[in-house]
Amino acid sequence: MVRLSIAYLRDRPFTTLLNIILLGLATATLIILVTVSTQLGTRIEKDARGIDLVVGAKGSPLQLILSSIYQVDAPTGNIPAGTVDLLRRNPSVAQVIPLALGDNFRGFRIVGTEPAYLDLYGATLASGKMNMKEGEALIGADVARVTGATLGQQFVGSHGLGSGEGAGQHEHDPMTTVGILKPTGTVVDRLIIVSVPTVWHMHGIEHDHDAEHKDGEAHSHEEGHDHAEEAKPDLNDLATGGERTEMQADVTALLVKYRNAMGAVSVPSLINAQAGMQAAVPAIETTRLLSFLGVGLDAIEMLGWLIAFTGGLAIFVALLNALDAREKDLALLRVMGATKGSIFGTILVEGLLTAALGAILGVLLGHGVIAAAAATSPRLQELGLNAFAFHPAELAIIGAVLGIGILAALIPAIRLFRVDLTQILARAA
Amino acid sequence: MDAPAPTVTAVANLHYAIGGRTIIGDLSFAQKAGEHLLLLGASGVGKTSLINLLTGLATPDKGSVSICGEDMASLPGAGRDDLRRRTTGIIFQTLRLISALSVRDNLRLAQLLATGSVDDSKINGLIDAVGITHRADARPRQLSQGEAQRAAIARALVGKPRLIVADEPTSALDDHNAEIVAKLLLDRAEEEGATLLIATHDQRLKAYLPNSMTLQKAA
Numbered sequence: 001m002v003r004l005s006i007a008y009l010r011d012r013p014f015t016t017l018l019n020i021i022l023l024g025l026a027t028a029t030l031i032i033l034v035t036v037s038t039q040l041g042t043r044i045e046k047d048a049r050g051i052d053l054v055v056g057a058k059g060s061p062l063q064l065i066l067s068s069i070y071q072v073d074a075p076t077g078n079i080p081a082g083t084v085d086l087l088r089r090n091p092s093v094a095q096v097i098p099l100a101l102g103d104n105f106r107g108f109r110i111v112g113t114e115p116a117y118l119d120l121y122g123a124t125l126a127s128g129k130m131n132m133k134e135g136e137a138l139i140g141a142d143v144a145r146v147t148g149a150t151l152g153q154q155f156v157g158s159h160g161l162g163s164g165e166g167a168g169q170h171e172h173d174p175m176t177t178v179g180i181l182k183p184t185g186t187v188v189d190r191l192i193i194v195s196v197p198t199v200w201h202m203h204g205i206e207h208d209h210d211a212e213h214k215d216g217e218a219h220s221h222e223e224g225h226d227h228a229e230e231a232k233p234d235l236n237d238l239a240t241g242g243e244r245t246e247m248q249a250d251v252t253a254l255l256v257k258y259r260n261a262m263g264a265v266s267v268p269s270l271i272n273a274q275a276g277m278q279a280a281v282p283a284i285e286t287t288r289l290l291s292f293l294g295v296g297l298d299a300i301e302m303l304g305w306l307i308a309f310t311g312g313l314a315i316f317v318a319l320l321n322a323l324d325a326r327e328k329d330l331a332l333l334r335v336m337g338a339t340k341g342s343i344f345g346t347i348l349v350e351g352l353l354t355a356a357l358g359a360i361l362g363v364l365l366g367h368g369v370i371a372a373a374a375a376t377s378p379r380l381q382e383l384g385l386n387a388f389a390f391h392p393a394e395l396a397i398i399g400a401v402l403g404i405g406i407l408a409a410l411i412p413a414i415r416l417f418r419v420d421l422t423q424i425l426a427r428a429a
Numbered sequence: 430m431d432a433p434a435p436t437v438t439a440v441a442n443l444h445y446a447i448g449g450r451t452i453i454g455d456l457s458f459a460q461k462a463g464e465h466l467l468l469l470g471a472s473g474v475g476k477t478s479l480i481n482l483l484t485g486l487a488t489p490d491k492g493s494v495s496i497c498g499e500d501m502a503s504l505p506g507a508g509r510d511d512l513r514r515r516t517t518g519i520i521f522q523t524l525r526l527i528s529a530l531s532v533r534d535n536l537r538l539a540q541l542l543a544t545g546s547v548d549d550s551k552i553n554g555l556i557d558a559v560g561i562t563h564r565a566d567a568r569p570r571q572l573s574q575g576e577a578q579r580a581a582i583a584r585a586l587v588g589k590p591r592l593i594v595a596d597e598p599t600s601a602l603d604d605h606n607a608e609i610v611a612k613l614l615l616d617r618a619e620e621e622g623a624t625l626l627i628a629t630h631d632q633r634l635k636a637y638l639p640n641s642m643t644l645q646k647a648a
């Protein structure tokens with residue numbers, strides 16, 4: 001009897017295909033939604049764990065959080081390195097991790113920091129040495145995988161935080177890969193970790209020139225979409241670099257952990273009192289970010305269910321139409337010995353089968369789209385989007401889609417259940 | 430000595446009217462196993478109505494219809510369905526092959542419904558016997574009228590019925606195909622141990638079935 005349902009589905013391939021596609025699209029939309037929102041949520045939460053406060057240059061607090069914790073946006077600017085000591089002297093502060101940004105190697109950000117940064121994310125070595133002497137670099141698991149970099153390999157960083165064409169290479173000593181980190185499922189996987197002085201050295205800070213080089217404004221432009229603007233900072237450097245004689249050792253941001261609850265009261269006000277500096281609380285900013293996202297995600301979710309509902313309606317209409325044409329076939333089945341129940345069953349199976357094929361298509365499509373998106377968009381890769389992680393909610397989505405298929409078939413099946421099929425045949429014989 | 434052949438169909442004092450118009454008035458006949466019967470009659474005389482009564486698709490107003498010793502008319506709906514399924518293979522005037530299924534799958538489905546299981550060697554045997562081996566995987570609408578008729582005959586036989594009723598099996602066929610189908614029906618019925626009842630206005634069939642009865646228009 002299932003073969004009969006399949007035969008009927010194959011007998012009207014276009015309608016069947018359309019219905020499968022509709023339900024497939026709905027399933028895919030919902031699966032993409034669940035996957036992206038949960039993976040994003042987990043990632044956002046994981047990367048910010050153990051960071052109570054981020055200190056950086058004035059600007060958008062969200063931008064500061066995105067650039068320093070998630071390494072996705074441009075930094076707001078730089079702050080004097082002296083701020084590190086200022087905070088470390090504060091009794092309410094347990095830990096201060098400096099970050100110095102400004103360069104990339106083939107699109108992977110080079111982060112000047114301290115070993116505590118690696119501890120924060122539980123990063124351990126896959127091979128090599130956990131060394132961060134000047135000119136030495138530890139590379140994240142994804143960096144190693146994508147660039148194919150091996151231990152001892154030398155590389156030269158490029159200006160800017162992305163791999164845009166406008167970014168020029170430093171004419172300084174190359175860095176040497178001394179360690180490759182194990183995958184952590186955090187932002188570290190996509191970073192090249194060096195010491196803060198290594199970053200300074202790249203920018204010639206110790207050689208008493210070109211301090212302006214690390215100007216935050218420049219980086220803001222470089223991270224933007226407009227590649228034409230990326231040339232500007234370099235021109236700017238050439239024009240103004242010589243005039244800046246004062247030696248300036250800057251950092252981009254500080255990741256702060258409080259020792260006690262007093263920190264939350266005293267540290268932000270201390271920072272906000274400093275000229276050109278701000279303190280941003282990751283928890284607040286990420287909540288804000290997620291609530292913005294949430295509105296969009298809700299809309300997408302509604303769209304997904306709307307498509308699913310349309311798919312259900314399409315199955316309903318298709319079955320209703322088909323049953324008119326098929327009444328005599330089904331009457332014949334009754335005459336040949338099929339019970340009312342089994343006829344009822346074939347129709348339900350037809351709805352269920354369509355929905356099941358739709359669900360399978362949707363799962364493949366959903367994960368396929370995520371995989372394709374992750375493969376083509378470095379930004380999504382940075383967010384650590386994994387197409388092959390299955391979320392339990394997907395089962396609920398599949399269940400709901402199957403339910404829609406059965407429900408859509410139920411009404412036509414009941415309608416047929418109520419007519420005396422054998423009379424149809426007698427009348428038309 | 431052989432045991433006396435069992436009665437396959439027994440129709441007694443049958444009355445049937447549609448919308449107050451008498452279609453069949455006081456009809457009686459009986460068939461013992463192996464007694465094939467040709468039921469002749471002009472169009473509109475009530476042959477198809479009689480087949481509906483014999484197969485339990487219609488209920489007589491008076492009289493009885495018994496198939497293999499069970500009274501069709503007195504059974505409830507489900508009982509009729511079951512009696513029909515166990516005893517009778519029907520060849521409809523319009524054949525009613527399921528167009529979404531291949532010839533073979535039509536047979537398989539019919540066998541599954543009649544017997545609860547599928548016996549492919551039996552099905553292949555029947556397909557060979559009616560001479561449509563090369564068309565077994567075709568859809569019904571791809572068949573010629575003669576081929577479709579043969580497919581319907583094969584389908585009527587898959588459940589090993591004791592009675593085969595055929596409604597105008599040759600009316601749409603030329604002489605050559607009519608002969609093939611008539612001989613096939615007789616051969617297969619003999620082979621499978623089924624008793625034939627053929628209702629038709631096709632006088633050509635008298636040449637193949639000596640035992641005939643002419644239905645008259647009810648007064």
Ligand SMILES: Nc1ncnc2c1ncn2[C@@H]1O[C@H](COP(=O)(O)OP(=O)(O)O)[C@@H](O)[C@H]1O
Binds near residue numbers: 427
């Ligand atoms: N459902 C019906 N409603 C009204 N009249 C019918 C119906 N079925 C058959 N008839 C009439 O009953 C008569 C016998 O029909 P039928 O049994 O199909 O004859 P035959 O098969 O011998 O050609 C015809 O006059 C036909 O018009």
Ligand SMILES: [Mg+2]
Binds near residue numbers: 429476522
């Ligand atoms: Mg007729």
